Amino acid sequence: MRLSKQERAIDTRRKVLIGALVLHRLENGDHASSSRPFLEWLQRELPKFLIREGDRELFDDLLKPHGQEQSPKDDNIAS
Structure with missing residues (x-):
């Protein structure tokens, strides 16, 4: 069906x-509860x-756990 x-x-x-509501909730909500x-x-x-x-990439700040952001050089560490 074409709109x-x-x-x-x-x-x-x-x-x-809806996106604005979600972002508002994430920015202003009580994340502990x-x-x-x-x-x-x-x-x-x-x-x-x-x-x-x-x-x-637009949502990297939401999708990556805080304190665990990877830099490109972390992927290329030789053991």
């Missing part, structure tokens, strides 16, 4: 607003949803 221009605009606006399960779900499900590398 009309107005339907596409409504669809895009809904996605932007109610937001923690949501963050864990997002970290589990988002990588499966994002298929483009550029899209994944």
